[in-house]
Amino acid sequence: MIDQLPQELLEQILGYLPTASSITNVSQVSQKLYASVRKGENVIFHDFVKRQFPTIDAAPPWQKAAFGLTSRSRAWDRRAFVARECTPPRVEGEQTTPNGRGQTFGFMPVIDSYEVTSTSQSMRREVLAWGAGGRIVARTVQGKSTKWSSFSFPQDDRPENDILDLRLLRPHQNRNERGESMFIRRANRELALLQWTPGENDWVIISTYLVPAETAIDCVDISEDDEPLVAVCNSGSIHLFPLHTSKAKNRAKSVLLLAGPATTKQRKRCAKFLSSSRLAIAPQYLEGRQPAPIEVFDIKATESPSTHIHVSQQLEPNVSSGTHVSGRIGANVLATIDDTTAGEDSELLLSGWSDGVVRMYDLRISHNPIREFSDPVDDGQIFSILPIGQERFLAGSHQNGCLKTFDMRLNGRVYDYTATHSSSQRFFSRGPPKTGRKSGRDINIFLAVTTQRGAPASRPLHLQRGARASTYRGSLYSLTSPSPSSPTIYVGIENHVIQIDFINSDDLQSNRGGMRDLMDDRPILNLSCYERPRTGHESTDPVLLKKQTWQKDLVGTDKGHHNEPGWDERWHMEQLRGSKEKSGSWRLPARPSNRRGSASRPS
Structure with missing residues (x-):
């Protein structure tokens, strides 16, 4: 009967099916239905994506988007991911040590990425760059x-030549017809626009942007x-440059002086354009014990070099409630949350603070945070934030190599693979999860990779062994993802960039949805994670450390392990022989100390 329906009505009905595989199954019923689904697949899968993932800014081809988003959603629920290192080809003559010239630590990668999809060729192009x-x-x-392409400045091992900021220009901003463009800031105060051709090392500095020598560059x-502005900020002014100019050397088009002298000695920690006319800046106080609020400036009508601008909004941190102690804290990183439903500039701002709390602000209604996200186990400073639509975000801690996941679901959850389990049971081997999202518990992932002190910066992680090798316990300096619908994120740690693909093990092994296209021959890193205790249950929720491994690595060994229901097959908990206790199980003390760092990382 259904194959007798008009094409328009059939497309509307199929767009309401709960899974992308259901749509495919309908097309296999008969040749007529197959032809009807193929004819209207753009409409059907477009409706499916917009209905099931309304807060994700997806792009055509819609069938690929539908399968990619449903697979990623299931991978997130099952904590399924594959981690590998981004290792560029070795370049002759590159530096041999990451800490030359007497440095005691390596470089801190600044990363950016984006992706576009050609509708005509259904081919994805992803660009990744880091300093x-x-x-x-x-x-x-x-x-x-x-x-691969690379470019080195003279004496690139010296700290004063380090790259502190790197921004890839998106296709609508890029004027390089033969390749890509990026803006960089270096520790020696150089601000420059570079162009290059992928696969070739013909890098060209197109423009530089000059700031007076007596003027500090904080962020x-x-x-x-389409015509981007560059904002260069310090404690007393904002210098604005048009990014695209015909000059090789450029001075600021506008110098906006901040109204009145700063009452507290400070520097500007980070800046973020909220729109073409509004700029948010997070100061860091260098004295006193007062928290530093985020400042929002309206720069639209300030073209005169002598214009003093005032703070239009001051976003205050809430440090008087809960266990957070009032003191000198400030925001380290700012990120906007895309609002695909409104079609306007986002009014939602995420900020990562030095007290380990991520605060969300709605600029329309309040100067105080509307939500706070904290971790009762790890209270390290938040150095990086990556929102993924309005579904969740990731935060990078400054200690223990800890990557935190938070579920924010501003509009509630729409797609849930566990709700459609009965209609697609054959795809899953372990049933719907009994823990995780249902219990409201997010996870912390340890990027506890093995690093070797004094090893060359170009040496891959899987080759770093020896007496001086140790587990990385440092910071996650940067996070980026090519798009809100991408299954991939990139994490910058000291001297290395880690690629994490959210893929189910069974999808990968069966190549369901073409998942093997995301893989290559790079060694896979086995990481560990644990579920964070729920708010109010810190002393009762067990914090169980789980480890990744491939099942084939356990075949023929005497390792006892337990695959957790609802988790990806790679996760297991080791169990001591003859013991019913799972090693790695621990709990927070019933009365946690107020001293920072009292809750230690599981061993």
Whole structure:
């Protein structure tokens, strides 16, 4: 009967099916239905994506988007991911140590990425770039082709030549017809626009942006407009440059002086364009015990160099409630949350603070945070934030190599693979999860990779062994994802960039949805994680450390392990022989101490 329906009505009905595989199954009933689904697949899968993932800014082809988003959602629920290192080809003559010239630590990668999909060819192109000390590394992946490019400044091992900021220009901003463009800031105060051709090392500095020698450069940001603005900020002024100019050397078009002298000695920690006319800046107080609020400036009508601008909003941190102690705290990182439903500039702002709390602000209604996200186990400073639509976000801690996941679900959850389990049971081997999202518990992932002190910066992690090797317990300096619908994120740790793909093990092994296209021959890193206690249950929720491994690695061994129901098959908990207790199980003390860091990391 259904194959007798008009095409328009059939498309409307199929767009309401709960899973992408259901739509495919309907098309296999008969040749007529197959032809009808193929004819209207753009409409059917477009409706499915917009209905099941309304807060994700997805792009066509819609069938690929539907399968990709449903697979990623299931991977998130099952804590399924594959971690590998991004290792560029070795370049002759590159530095041999990451801490040359007497440095005691390596470089801190600044990363950016984006992806676009060609509708006509259904081919995804992903661009990734990061700063490695005084060197730039760029990778372009299109289909099965991967091209690397790199550029080194003279004496790139010296700390004064390090790259502190790196921003890739998006396609609507890029004027390089032969390749890509990026804006960088270096520790030696150089601000520059570079262009290069993927796969070639023909890098060209197109423009530089000059700031007076007596003026400090604390932080920079670039607007997302077609004609981007560069904002260079310090404690007393904001210098605005048009990014695209015909000059090789440029001075600021506008110098906006902040009204009145700063009452407290400070520096500007980070800046973020909220729109083409509003700029948020997070100061860091250098004295006293007062928390530093985020300042929002309206820069639209300030073209005169002598204009003094006032703070239009001051976003206060809430440090008087809960266990957070009032003191000198400030925001380390700012990120906007895309609002795909409104079609306007986002009014939602995420901020990561030095007291370990992530605060969300709605700029329309309050100067105080509308939500706070904290971790009762790890209270390290938040150095990086990555929102994924309005579903969740990730936060990078400054200690223990800890990557935190938070579920924010501003509009509630729409797609839930466990709710459609009965209609697609054959795809799953272990049933719907009994823990995790249902119990409201997010996870912390330890990037506890093995690093070797004094090893060359170009040496891959899987080759870092020896007497001086140890587990990484440092900071996660940067986070980026090519798009809100991408299953991939990139994490910057000291001297290395880690790629994490949220893929189910069974999807990968069966190549369901073409998941093997995301993989290559790079060694896979086995990480560990644990579920954070729920709010109010810190002393009763067990914090169980789980480890990743491939099942084939356990075949023929005497390792006892337990696959957790609802978790990806790679996760297991080791169990001591003859013991019913799972090793790795621990709990927070019933009365946690107020001293910072009292809750230690599980061993």
